[in-house]
Amino acid sequence: MHETDIHDLSDDADYAAASQQGSSSINRSDSSKRSSSSDLEDAEIVYMKDNVAIHPTQSAIEGIGGRLKLLKQGSSLFMTWIPYKGQSSNARLSARDANLYTIRAVSFSGIHSIRRHTPTIGWQYVIVVLSTGLAYPPLYFYSGGVREFFATIKQHVLIVRSSENANVFLVNNFQDPLQRTLSSLELPRSLANRTPSSSFPDSPSEGNSDNKHTSEDESSDSIQQNNKQRQKSQDPARDISIQVLEKFSLVTRFARETTSQLFRESLDAHGPNEKRRTNWETSANDVEIAPKKVPVPSDPLELDKLSKVWGQPRQHPLEHQEWSIFMDSEGRIVDPDALRKRVFYGGVEDSLRKEVWPFLLGYYSYDSTYAEREYAVSAKKSEYETIKNQWQSISVEQAKRFTKFRERNVLIEKDVVRTDRSLSFYEGDDNPDVRRMHDILLTYSFYNFDLGYCQGMSDLLSPILYIMKDESEAFWCFVYLLERLGPNFNRDQSGMHSQLFALSKLVELLDSPLHDYFKQNDCLNFFFCFRWILIQFKREFQYETTLRLWEVLWTHYPSEHLHLYVCVAILKRHRAKIMGEQMDFDTLLKFINELSGQIDLDPVLRDAEALCVYAGENGVASIPPGTPPSLSSQDASIYQQQDDEVL
C-alpha cells in the first residue's frame, strides 16, 4: 500500500477550499473509521475486482486503474481501492492522483450510500457517499462486476434501496424501520433480475421521448406508488443531496458534477420525465428552442452526461513561462505530445501564437534547435522570394497572353478585398496586409500550380497572416496548413465529399435517430455542413475564437478528424430543434448558416472530445482512410487535375 503523505493536496483547489471551510475531510473520516493496513492483514477478502478505475481529469484517457476489494474483519466490512503503480501515461498526474484517490480501508459504518450508475454507453460506475456528505470519485468497473459488488455488500452489511431512486443504496439507514423492511423486500428481486443491459433500455429504437420511462424510473415509480404518502415526510435522497451540497468538499470537480447530476436526477424524479431528458438542450442550447411540433427521438448517448465523463473542461491558454518549460536549453520541444495535449485543452495565449503555430502546423520540426530554426527561416525566406518572383516578373505583355494567370490574379484580388476587412488589421484602403494576403495567395498558386487558388483559401490565410505578420513565415505556415487541407479545394471536390461522407458515418454511429432523420429527409449529403468543413468553421465564430479552435484542431489530439466530431457535437446540440421542427434540406441549410456567431465553442469542444473518445475505434473505422486532413492522403495525385480550367 502507498504510504505517501496524503495531506499534500495544496495544489488541488477543491480540496483546499474544502479544508479551509473546516468541513469534514476524507482524511478525517478515514482516520476515525478506518483501520490501519496492518490491522487488516488478517481480514478476509470477500470481494476483489481488478480494472476498477477513476477518472480524475474527466478524460477517459486519464483513467487510473486499480483494484477494488471488500474486506471482512470480525463483523465489520471495509472497502479499499488501490491504484496500480505506474499505470498512467502521465507520471506527474499519476504520482499525485494515486495518493489523492487511494481509498484505504474505509469502513462501511462510515458510508452513507452507494449510487450505482448504468449508462447506456460506457462502463458502469458507482459513487460512494460517506456519512460526512463527502463522495469519492466514481469508480468505473472496466471489467464489470457491479452486481457482484452489491451482492457481496448485501451479504455482510444492511443496505436498503432508496425509495426515491432505485439505483441508490443506503447503508446503515436505521431512521425508518418501515422503509428498511419494505425496501429490503425489494432488493433481492432487483439485484437478481436486473442485469446491466436490461436496467437502462434507453435505446433509440424505443423512440418516443415524451412518454418514455427507463426501467430505472419504472422501478422507482412502482416504489413511489407504494410509498407515495411516506415520501412526503421522508425523502432520503433529498436529505443526502442537501447534506452533500452543504458540505461539499469533493476531491475532484468530476465527482462534484457527477454527484450533483445524481442528485438533480433524484430531485427531478417527482417531475415529468421529459424535464430531465431535455434539460441539457434547453440549458446548453445556443439558440432559442421553438416549441416542439413532433416527438423527437431521444439522444441515445445522452451527450450531456457523456460530455461530463469523457470531455475535459477547458484550461487557461498556454503562456510564455509554461511554454519555455516545454523546450530544452537549445530550443527543442522535449515532449511534443505533451505540448499538443496542452494546447488541445487550453489553446495558446495570443502573443505566443506566433511561436507555437509553426510547430503545430508542421512547419518547424519539434526537434529543431533555435539555431536550426533561425537558419531555416532565412532559407525559407529566400525560397519564398524566388517563387514570388516568378509571377512578379511576368510583364504586362506576357500577361496579355497568359489568361490563367490573369484570371487567377483577378479572382484573388476580388477575394482579398472582401476578407475580414472589418478587422482593424485588414481595414482601410491600400492596406499593406491586404496586399500581402494577395501576394501570398498568388505565390501559393505558383508554388502549387495544380491546386491553384480557390475561394475559401483567403479565409484560411487571413488568421495566419494576422498572427505571423511576416509575409514569408505566413506563406510557409499556409503551405503547411494546405498540406492538410488542400484536398478541401480539389477541383472534383473529392476531399470535401469524403469528409462529408465520413461525417454522415459518424452521425450514424453517434446519433442513429438523427441519421435516420437525415436519411428520410434527403439530407445525407450533409452539404449544410460544407462551409464548416471547407474553411474550418472560420465563418462560424468570432475571429479570436476561430484562432482558438484552429490551434486546438491542429494539435490532432485526440484525432486528426476532430473537426468532424465538432460537426457532430454542434448538430447534436440542435437535434431536438432540427427533428422537432421537421426541417427539410433547405430549412436545415438556412438554420445551420444562421448558427454563425451563435455557437459557444468551449462546450462544443468538450462534447466533441467526449464523442471522439467514446467513438474510439468505431469512430476511426467510420472515417475512410485518406479522408482529409489525413496525412496518408498526401501523395501528389490528389492535386492532379484536368488541364483545362486551371484557376
Place this chain on the structure above:
Amino acid sequence: MASRRRTLLKVIILGDSGVGKTSLMNQYVNKKFSPQYKATIGADFLTKEVQSDDRLFTLQIWDTAGQERFQSLGVAFYRGADCCVLVYDVNVQKSFDNLNNWREEFLIQASPSDPENFPFVVLGNKVDVDGGNSRVVSEKKARAWCASKGNIPYFETSAKDGINVEEAFEVIAKNALKNEEEEIYLPDTIDVGNTSQPRASGCDC
C-alpha cells in the same frame, strides 16, 4: 401539398465570382448594399414575401458560390428551382462569356421537366462602375445573346445604387410563378402567366 408548394417560389442566382450575386440579393431583400460582402461559401438564401395579383408568395432566393470548382454542389441546391437568374459583370468580358456555361450547368444539374421553356433572367450588373467607362460588354450584345436563348428577359442593374433591382426581381418572381403554375398544371391560374408576358417581352429581347 399543391397549395403549400405554390406559396414558395425558389430562385437560383448563378454567375462568376464577384459579379454581385450576394449584393443583388441583399439589395432586393434588405435594400442594403455593402462593399464588403464575403465570398459566398457553399450556398445561402434569403426569403421575401411578394404579392402578385392579390396573392402572396414567398420568394426564396438562393445565392451560390461563384467559382466553377463548387459547381458539383449544385445538384443539392438547384433542385426544385422555379427560376434561374444568370448574372454577369458588364465590366468583365469573361463573366459574360461564361453565361452559357452557367445556363447549361444549371439545366444539367437541376434537370427541370421542361428545359426548353425553363425561365431564366439575365442581369448585367455593376453598370454604375466608373460611370460606365470601364464597360466591356455592350447592352446590344447582351440582348442578342438573350434573344438567341429563347428571349430571356434582360436587365441592366446596379446592386450598389439599387438600379433596376426591384424591376428585375418582379419579372423574376412572375416568371418563377408562371413556371410553378405550369409545373403543377393548374389551368385556373394561368392568367398570372399572361400578365407577366408583356413585362417580359417589354425588354426588347
